[in-house]
Amino acid sequence: MRSLNLGILAHVDAGKTSLTERLLHTAGVIDAVGSVDDGSTTTDSLALERRRGITIKSAVVSFPLGGRTVNLIDTPGHPDFIAEVERALGVLDGAVLVVSAVEGVQPQTRILLRTLRRLRIPTLVFVNKLDRGGAGLDRTLDGIRARLTPDVVPMVTATHQGGRDARTAARSLADDSFRTDLLAVLAERDEALLAAWVRDEASVGGDRLGAVLAEQTARCLVHPVYAGSAVTGAGVDELIGGLRELLPAPRRDPAAPASGSVFKVERGPAGERITYLRLVSGTVRTRDRLPVLRAGRVAGEGRVTALGVFDHGTEVRSGEVAAGRIARVWGLGDVRIGDILGVPPGDAPHEHHFAPPTLETVVAARDPADRGALHTALTLLAEQDPLIDLGRDEVRQEIAVSLYGEVQKEVIQATLAEEFGVDAVFHGTTTLHIERPCGTGEAVEVKEKDGNPFLATIGLRVEPAPAGSGVEFRREVELGSLPYAFFKAVEETVEQTLRQGLHGWQVTDCVVTMTHSGYNARQSHAHAVFDKSMSSTSGDFRNLTPLVLMTALRRAGTRVHEPMHRFRLDIPAGLLGTVLPGLAGLRAVPRGTVPQGDGYVVEGDVPAVRVHALEQQLPTLTGGEGVLETAFDHYDEVRGPAPERARTDHNPLHRKEYLLQVQRRLSGLGTRT
Template sequence: MRTNLHALAAVRNLGILAHVDAGKTTVTERILYATGTTHKRGEVHDGTTVTDFDPQERDRGITIFAAAVSCAWDGHRINLIDTPGHVDFADEVERSLRVLDGAVAVFDAVAGVEPQSESVWRQADRHGVPRIAFVNKLDRAGADLDTAVASIRDRLHPAPLVVQLPIGREDRFTGVVDLLRMRALTWDENGGTVHEGPVPDDLREEALRRRRLLEEAVAELHPGALEEFCERSADGTRTPGPHASGPYGPGPHTADTHTPGAHTPHADPANLPRLDTRTLVGALRDLTRCGDGVVVLCGSAYRNRGIEPLLDAVVAYLPSPLDVPAVRGTYEGTEQERAADPHAPFAALAFKVNATPTGRLTYLRVYSGTIGKGDMVMDAGARRTERIGRILQVRADRHAQVDRALAGDIVAVVGLKSTRAGSTLCAPDAPLVLEPPGVADPVVSVAVEARRSVDTDRLARALARLVEEDPSLVVRSDPETGQTLLSGMGELHLEVAVEKVRRDHGLEVAVGRPGVAHRETVARGVSGFVHRHVKQDGGAGQFAHVVLDVEPLGAQEPLESPQPESGGGFAFRSTVVGGRVPREYVRAVEAGCRDALAEGPLGGHPVTGLRVTLTDGATHVKDSSEAAFRTAGRFALREALRASVMTLLEPVAEVTVTVPEDAVGTVLGDLAARRGRISGSATRAGAAVVTATVPLAELFGYATRLRSRTQGRGTFTARPTGYAPAPAPVPEPAPAATPVR
């Protein structure tokens, strides 16, 4: 195990991010094979991959659950998390990104940036996770590196820094030109061995031109590179750089540094490099870690081409735990920092819980300190202590027991009975609470019940375990029907959850038709709504008088210092003057208003998108209290909403449909029938790509309908984008009158 900070610098905690079917799992499999972790390449279509080990993942051919694996490359320990690509499992990605130091974003060389690629990229932006890009599937028909890079620039808006040039196109793709060291890396037919050689003559001029473009892009972003670039441009000289260990740091492809283009006396002088290789590599590292640039590599994971340079880039450009800022947390209102130091007090974040037949596994990212088997740790949020049973180094569903875990490690532990995803574990004598991963609100619900009444209790326990493993699932009881409702992020998400109950617990479950989670909002509010709360039943009474204005959020500009929103599309402020309502009572009114948002007047749905202003009020010397004003705020807003004009909202999704050009008319007509609004269309690789915004309720069963209307040639993706007004319900026709005899 590591005992010093130098060894900690050799750790990389990274995730693989991409749209579904872009090749994330295949890239992970090839990384495991290249590092010697596995001795046979697993295939998604054969169900033999290491990270897609769940039966449902192998049946469906997609990643559903984030899986962690560990491997070693060139003296570095790489902790890798393969994340799902389907939008329904975005919360798995969110929990993974919370504990990662870097990521590899995988893009399809034909499709470029796809909808979920954009979503996970934005998630990584929120967490400040540095990334490098890998353009995969260059062996496919229609694959084009430049087109894929253009989509990265246009849709994701980073500065793409392309460091490789493909050798061959489509099915003739055999390798890449390394633009940093001006050498060719090629692979044999089975992709087993990488061969290093000179740049092919027919690509030399293009390689020099692209090297110069890379230098110019780096010089625009990096002050040190700009200084050297300008110096060499001024004197017109090029000097060989010092001997470097490799273009991505030390690696198996090491060769002496030489002056690129030295053997091309007839090359265009305008294309000759002006940045030393070591300077260029250092600048790329700085730009990647600060987020100002994204290094772009390419290859074909399926054919095992481009994986070794990708691993070298991971080691060279992505940060170690020492390179990221110290983690911040709080305890009892005091903010603290914990550096990535094995000798600091222990602090770790639980980001995943998995109930297995052999015990409950809790996955941890250790941020500081050291933990050993049998140690006592504190769940800081719940304020209780638990004992560590065993510590496991993870490799998907296989584990190797270790004695200790240090700062920077990602491990699984056995023995924690009640720790949940998002909990902070710390040393009992140094408590700390870290910010947990965010959890999105569910948008789709189904009613579930056991087919046999004797299994009702077993189903309740199974659903409780399901929610424990996946916080994005919510189980509740419908107050009107008494049914148990399971809510999640999409139709596929719920299908997977129900199938997990059936397989893991042997239960026969009946499932109702999916329904969407509606919201209510204010279309036209009320002003000067008065509510008096007076209660006298002996002893101290309750008195609170409030006057509220209710309006749609965004109907006017906010005040200079509005009270911060806590999410949910609600803003509260006070314009009371003269101390008619003390500040502590104003906070109580706001709390009462937030209580009232749980149920709207139209159908008991949560209320969003409104602004409440407390304009006046009154107090009583003896009978006023925070409890009285909280009650007054709750009842005042409820009554004000009943007096307002309300609108029902339904969740909508951005749908991207890819179909043959001869099926566009059929698809457009079907989307229109589903109340879809077309937002764009384009032609990509001989297929039409249609983008539309469609109510989520209209997408149930759309996959089957699309396949039938396009003879199985159409595909689509959907990602929730928010809420939109729902159409007014059509009144049922009155029953025909019965004639009187």
């Protein structure tokens, strides 16, 4: 049986989880529709989700549809949990984007559809909440065309909007107005259809129009729009018909070599690691051994001890999983989100689709005796959400986590208390900056010369790279000039050291090249065992790399950049003269002002650190009538003095201090490592 991995996405409170419940009920998987308000939904299984009424973790549930199994993935709508959405995107064959008929297009709606279109994920739109007061399908459609995309096809009409008796009816290809609407949208992307339309519109049959609609939907060129109410069930049958006819289940080869991607990791009741795997090709069976690929390299091997698949709304154990399915896998050990199991996939490697976290906070245990338990708990949470980016300050014995927003902080705090019994205190939230090299710098340390206490020779060059390219490590020395373990020690230490640049911020968008290398081969005194004092070890290279790298970085120089948000502000006419000075006071830079209806749309950039202040001042500036949307857009160089971030390491920028700390650490270990 073929499978369709379907994502339900939306801005928070648009009714995404309620629609999931209605789809499961209509498919006969559940007997009663759960309520978000009552905490009785199928996919919001965490106690915290049920209490807060929001989705925090992506959940998978399945139902049968027309001879296929639909694996339905309910994703969070709140922007603080966008990392969960990112991981879900990598496994989707299609999506339903939910838009509220009351609130209309919202900030997260725009971000989601832009990403879905960029990734070419076929997407249907469902306009929800037609039963609510103030609902308007036509108004929402106008907003979708103006603020999302004009490439939409309304598939239903609505009556009695704004009440519990709201109803929808499918538009028929026998209706001339529907045929004309379809032709107008589809012919823009199909020259043969356009030519036939020009010759004789009546000659374009309904079967042909339906086939072209399905083909363009599959290519993410157009988006059929359905509407109704997840609460009453109005319009859901039409949506299910759209899923059946317009979102194809891709053909996968179960006989090919196994290849799948890890998109979620969780812990079971006994603490066992459970991996969520989307199998792209091949078949995985219990007791199979699968290579684990990380960043294009083999990082180990995992042995499958048990498999679970989603079927008719629940999980069932299975002896094997075929291509196209989503499975829960036991026994894989140290597997991380983003790893590839099996052979490399034929498509492009995974890339981040959304902005990284731009906030950071220090977290501490209220009771110092819980410090170790806090670190263990946060490590487990970071395992499930790598973008938490756990950092430990060994100097001040502090732990820092990266965040998307204050709601995420509250959720982490509640999770620590409820699941791990740790009462955590969060200190103030700060904005995360980055550093980029502004030139080229080189440094070399030669073993046993010029005060180098390590049996290692390392030369490194740091150069700028294009914005957004990250960090690339290269070698100019021959691979055989060092044992591979020593090369690996240098590369890993370079990555770790660049987490703190000249000003304490993470260094990115650069190329680090190893230019020199040297080591002492394994040696021993006559008739004696191996002597570490005469032979190079990986520890020599790990301890020397920070000194060389930071010297090269200091010679290159860095500039600090701050995160910038792109904003869109809808304001009434007559307030432009009041709003623009207010934006200037927050260092917001308008990039364009366009008349729209009875007001203006102002778009521009604002520093992330000022977004909260802009949200607070907006009601005063606009008399409560302004509508603001913001989203991370890019990093911009900081004007004026560069902000400093306290270092959390032993500071390789100060040679004597660094070497003293290394000596103390090695003395504590009792040996050179």
